[in-house]
Amino acid sequence: MSQRELIIAIDGPSGAGKSTLSRLLARILGYVNIDTGAMYRAVALQAHRLNVSPEDAAGLGRLCEGLRIEFERSEAGDRVLLNGEDVSEAIRTPEVSLLTSRVAACPCVRTALVRLQRSLGEQGGVVLEGRDIGTVVFPRAEAKFFLLASARERGHRRYLELKEKGLVVDLEQTIAEVEERDAADGAREHSPLLQAEDAVAIDSTGLSIEQVLEEMLQVVRARRRHSGLPDMPRGSTV
Numbered sequence: 001m002s003q004r005e006l007i008i009a010i011d012g013p014s015g016a017g018k019s020t021l022s023r024l025l026a027r028i029l030g031y032v033n034i035d036t037g038a039m040y041r042a043v044a045l046q047a048h049r050l051n052v053s054p055e056d057a058a059g060l061g062r063l064c065e066g067l068r069i070e071f072e073r074s075e076a077g078d079r080v081l082l083n084g085e086d087v088s089e090a091i092r093t094p095e096v097s098l099l100t101s102r103v104a105a106c107p108c109v110r111t112a113l114v115r116l117q118r119s120l121g122e123q124g125g126v127v128l129e130g131r132d133i134g135t136v137v138f139p140r141a142e143a144k145f146f147l148l149a150s151a152r153e154r155g156h157r158r159y160l161e162l163k164e165k166g167l168v169v170d171l172e173q174t175i176a177e178v179e180e181r182d183a184a185d186g187a188r189e190h191s192p193l194l195q196a197e198d199a200v201a202i203d204s205t206g207l208s209i210e211q212v213l214e215e216m217l218q219v220v221r222a223r224r225r226h227s228g229l230p231d232m233p234r235g236s237t238v
């Protein structure tokens, strides 16, 4: 019987390194990388463009029905397409970030996106990153990680990221926004940010990307063995 490849879930608050690490893991393993935050962001951007309020559940539900969200892989990085339009930059503005945590609290948005995420990931050979992957989307994922870092460090990372993109940002304000989003994501009624009981928690405060990646690879190697999959080549690296 051919064993399917693993489903890897990476959850945690914003700025904890999920995007970078899931991209690296996916590249090393030859897996598909699915950034579920980008999907919620795309819904928020569309709501903003069509003037649908984050409180208008029925409006958001209708909006999700007609939405096509796709990922396009390119050498320059993954692109996010909304109804065929490249919105990779447009979904990352601070304004859309704040709107996203409100839109993501709507149960009908979550239902629509969880369904899409399951259909994209169920064949295995995927790394999904988000907030509820190990708890709701794929509770039976073979490898689950929960990445953490202090709010100050995460805010600082986000600040550097935005600055590099040429945006005018204030460090203290970026940290405050990270804290604000943490509070919204952790307190919402539907699928709040929670660590799955069987997730491996890694606090990346003060650690390099390489150190975190190595910890994750050790877990992945063990889970591959457990699932009867062939060993990854030793020293597999990017």
Ligand code: DC
Residues within 6 Å of the ligand: 014, 015, 036, 037, 038, 040, 041, 097, 100, 101, 102, 104, 129, 130, 131, 132, 133, 181, 185
């Ligand atoms: O990971 P990110 O910063 O791109 O996520 C954007 C927002 O979407 C953030 O407020 C949390 C929310 N989100 C969610 O509720 N569930 C997910 N699976 C992924 C993201």
